[in-house]
Amino acid sequence: SKWRIVFPNNGRQRKDWKQASTFYSGNRIQTTKYTWFTFLPQNLFEQFHRLGNLYFFFLVVLNWFPQVEVFHREIAMLPLIVVLLASMIKDAVEDYRKYQFDKKINFSKTTVYDK
Numbered sequence: 001s002k003w004r005i006v007f008p009n010n011g012r013q014r015k016d017w018k019q020a021s022t023f024y025s026g027n028r029i030q031t032t033k034y035t036w037f038t039f040l041p042q043n044l045f046e047q048f049h050r051l052g053n054l055y056f057f058f059l060v061v062l063n064w065f066p067q068v069e070v071f072h073r074e075i076a077m078l079p080l081i082v083v084l085l086a087s088m089i090k091d092a093v094e095d096y097r098k099y100q101f102d103k104k105i106n107f108s109k110t111t112v113y114d115k
Contacts, residue, residue, distance in 0.1 A: 033095055060076050060077050063076040
């Protein structure tokens, strides 16, 4: 991976480049929330912080008990699964667009102005 380090083009900063590059190893911009490994658990964690999703999850759990079952088990799970999948797809597309924009910004050329 390449690092984008911006220094003014004068002698004083150029001789201190070695020391400064050890303390500031990168200026990479990252606005994405997820990685490939953290998408599913982190997204489910965020989804179940919403009261509506918790309500439907509670209904699904109740329908697994035969004494309280109102609908078939699979039918009670359907609204929750549809809402969770729609939200996951929306979050995945949004995060991928952020990743593409970050990549474009991180590989862009930079001009440094110095007095």
